[in-house]
Amino acid sequence: MLEQADRARFEAEIIPHRDAAFNLARWILRGRAQAEDVTQEAFLRAYRSFGAFQSGNARAWLLQIVRNCCFTWLQQNHVAEEMTEFDEQTMPPKAENPESLAMATYDRERLQRALEDLPAHFREIIVLRELEGCSYKEIAAITTRPIGTVMSALARARQQLRTILTEPVPKGSQP
């Protein structure tokens, strides 16, 4: 149980990041209902280990916990998910055709579907960078990966996102 002062500090420093926490969970888990449960679980876990957090980046500290809870949830619920960690050796960069770059379509619905089609480890990195505006250093801390890996994974994630967006829309998936 936290001391009164710690509880106040938790409310002042950690609780305000609930949007960031929920948004990350929503995209890793691809659903709002799961995200709500897992975010709550993550906050409880953060609350219990708040004693270990003294100073530093509160948002990154919380998001690291949220992320871990999300991946645990995916594993426990056997969600069919590409869980392979990004590895530069086995995933060499593919050349991107400049002409195809111009063809990508970017309406909201397609973007949302494309982002959800990305492997989880690419999805989280795009969400942290583009939606949450995290620095490489923060992403490295949240995902516990070296900053160099974050850099190349981000490059690859963007490329794959664009590739999905240039693919023709499958029949029947349009409303």
Next chain:
Amino acid sequence: MTCDLTHTRLHAYFDGELDAMGAAEFERHLESCPDCEARLAAEDKLRSALAGAQLYARAPETLRKKLQTALPKAAIPPEVRDPKASVEKSWRWLAIAASVILAAILGTHYLEKMNRYSQQQAMAAVIVDAHLRSLQPGHLEDVISTDQHTVKPWFDGKIDFAPPVRDFASDGFPLLGGRLDVIDSRTAAALVYGRRKHIVNVFVEKAQPADSKDASGELQGYHWISWQQNNFTFTAVSDTAYADLDQLKQLFLAP
């Protein structure tokens, strides 16, 4: 600078993560490379599309309420919780006086402990920062060599002490190179070691009386360990396991 090399660098530039020199270098490359220019424009288009698509999912009101009720309430003294409680006045004053004295005693003790703790935390943040900075492209080594007899003389004349440079390749910590770094406004020799796929920075500084003898910790997923040896303060930092850092420390301490 070839385009292959710039592939990742383009993203670092696009995200404002290159230092001034790196950014200038990249901009020079950009002037003569229409391919990179097209890529950059494509990245920009994707970013504006993502930003404009309102994909950010804010926490619903239900979650806010759940958090309010789910987090256990800290123990609140009864007289604060229930002001109508009929406590005898004199008793209350005595209790308040006692708790003020107790708080003062505990507070001083706590502050001292906190102070020591936060100093260590601040140091850890500086070390982890320096480690992260070194991992930016082109920042890791100033002298690239696996030969301790090349790395050691490189420091001559650059700093006013001779750091002990040793290669531990046979123990699984190959020396990759060295560079100068500034840790908390003190010049340090940074020795770079490899550990499987990880990079370990070992910062060597002249020991100061205020340096703690032995300390270790974790910050943002990075482990660090510091020790003193022959009037130097060593600090090793990496995202590798703590046991690896401890092993490296033992290698340094071994004659």
